[in-house]
Amino acid sequence: MKKILKIVGVIILLIILVALIHTLRNFIIVQKLNKNFAKYESSSNYNIKIHSVQEETTVDVDHYKKDNRQVTILKRYYKDEENKMSAYNNGDKIDIFWETNNYKTAQLDANAMIEIGLYNGLEADNSWQTLLSCICAKIRSTTYNEKECYYIDNFFSPKTMSGTDTNKLYIEKETGLCIKLIVDNQTSQKEYNFENVDDTVFEEPDIAQYTLQENK
Numbered sequence: 001m002k003k004i005l006k007i008v009g010v011i012i013l014l015i016i017l018v019a020l021i022h023t024l025r026n027f028i029i030v031q032k033l034n035k036n037f038a039k040y041e042s043s044s045n046y047n048i049k050i051h052s053v054q055e056e057t058t059v060d061v062d063h064y065k066k067d068n069r070q071v072t073i074l075k076r077y078y079k080d081e082e083n084k085m086s087a088y089n090n091g092d093k094i095d096i097f098w099e100t101n102n103y104k105t106a107q108l109d110a111n112a113m114i115e116i117g118l119y120n121g122l123e124a125d126n127s128w129q130t131l132l133s134c135i136c137a138k139i140r141s142t143t144y145n146e147k148e149c150y151y152i153d154n155f156f157s158p159k160t161m162s163g164t165d166t167n168k169l170y171i172e173k174e175t176g177l178c179i180k181l182i183v184d185n186q187t188s189q190k191e192y193n194f195e196n197v198d199d200t201v202f203e204e205p206d207i208a209q210y211t212l213q214e215n216k
Contacts, residue, residue: 019135026134029150030122034130037120037176040194047193048116054186063116066197067091072114088204089113097205106210120178121169123157133157144170144180 040046050061058077064070068091076083084099087110094110124130137155141148152169170180181188 023131023135026137026139027131029139030130030134030137030152030155031127033120033150033171033173033176034122035176036174037118037122040175040177040192041118043118043194045195045197046118047197048118049191050116050188051190052186052188061116063114064197064201065116066199066202069202070113071201072116074114086205087113088202090202095204097210104210105213106205106207107213108207118177120171120176121157121167121181122152122155122171122176125158129158141173142170147179148173149179 045066046064048061048063050059050063052059052061056078060075060077062073064072070087070089072085072087074085074087082101084097086097086099088095088097093108094113096107096110096112098105122130124133133156138153139155140151142151143149144151149170149172152171155167155169157167168182169178171178175192177190177192179190181190
């Protein structure tokens with residue numbers, strides 16, 4: 001009986017040791033990715049392109065930010081339907097333009113704006129929270145779009161969109177930027193461009209082509 005208990009004890013210690021090594025490895029990787037990402041997190045001049053597919057619906061988002069100005073252009077495709085929304089924020093007011101197959105409308109001085117910020121999917125409130133998220137996380141090296149990445153599954157971040165399943169992330173090793181995100185049956189691919197936003201993207205469409213919509 002003592003021999004059996006000793007064997008069981010050794011097995012338990014080995015399991016604990018493997019779990020500690022697994023968690024520590026994940027924690028080191030995540031901390032390094034967050035450190036690389038921090039170089040871009042506070043950028044005020046960037047462009048993000050997001051291509052999302054969910055069943056029969058495709059959404060393309062093109063977001064530009066330069067200092068206090070922002071533009072978000074969202075195109076949604078579903079079967080033969082195409083909808084477009086363009087939101088312009090010049091720092092003082094927000095103008096939104098909608099286009100469908102049948103009409104064009106605009107809302108001037110709106111009180112809402114789609115915020116497309118820089119997130120890598122590994123954000124946490126503190127290191128302790130990050131460590132806890134690393135316990136069950138699965139992290140492995142992979143290549144995506146010819147970029148060296150980490151594929152991260154089962155990592156719980158309180159600051160990232162989530163569905164009924166955990167997020168699956170492809171994060172570029174060099175930059176810490178998330179370049180692919182899978183949430184349930186929705187897949188999103190992301191492209192980034194920094195310090196290269198041209199002022200012409202903030203020019204609004206000709207309002208004469210749109211029907212004005214009153215603010216609620």
